[in-house]
Amino acid sequence: MNKLLLALCLTIAASSVAYAREEKAPTPQQERMRACNKEASEKGVKGDARKEFMKGCLSGKTADEPKKALTPQQQKMADCNKEAKEKNMAGADRKKFMSECLKAKPAAATDKK
Numbered sequence: 001m002n003k004l005l006l007a008l009c010l011t012i013a014a015s016s017v018a019y020a021r022e023e024k025a026p027t028p029q030q031e032r033m034r035a036c037n038k039e040a041s042e043k044g045v046k047g048d049a050r051k052e053f054m055k056g057c058l059s060g061k062t063a064d065e066p067k068k069a070l071t072p073q074q075q076k077m078a079d080c081n082k083e084a085k086e087k088n089m090a091g092a093d094r095k096k097f098m099s100e101c102l103k104a105k106p107a108a109a110t111d112k113k
Contacts, residue, residue, distance in 0.1 A: 032058060076102060 026034070036057035045053045070078065080101035084094050 029058075
């Protein structure tokens with residue numbers, strides 16, 4: 001009986017070790033990380049420049065790719081965010097400001113009257 005129990009324990013232990021050693025296929029994110037790291041190393045990018053490169057690379061952007069033009073609504077949002085940040089707004093005040101800012105008509109549209 002002891003030999004049977006010992007054999008069972010050894011079988012379970014051996015299968016656990018074999019399972020732990022199996023390599024899983026890398027996820028798409030891991031593949032992207034590997035490719036970006038390789039590209040950064042090939043370009044010799046280091047320090048903060050590497051951080052910026054990796055951030056862009058992992059989000060799917062490349063340095064060669066021009067920035068996409070913002071839609072009018074996106075531009076308005078960016079402008080309102082910038083203005084709120086310059087005014088050091090936070091919390092409810094920022095939320096109220098952003099709401100009013102985004103509802104406001106563009107200056108170019110109101111000048112045409």
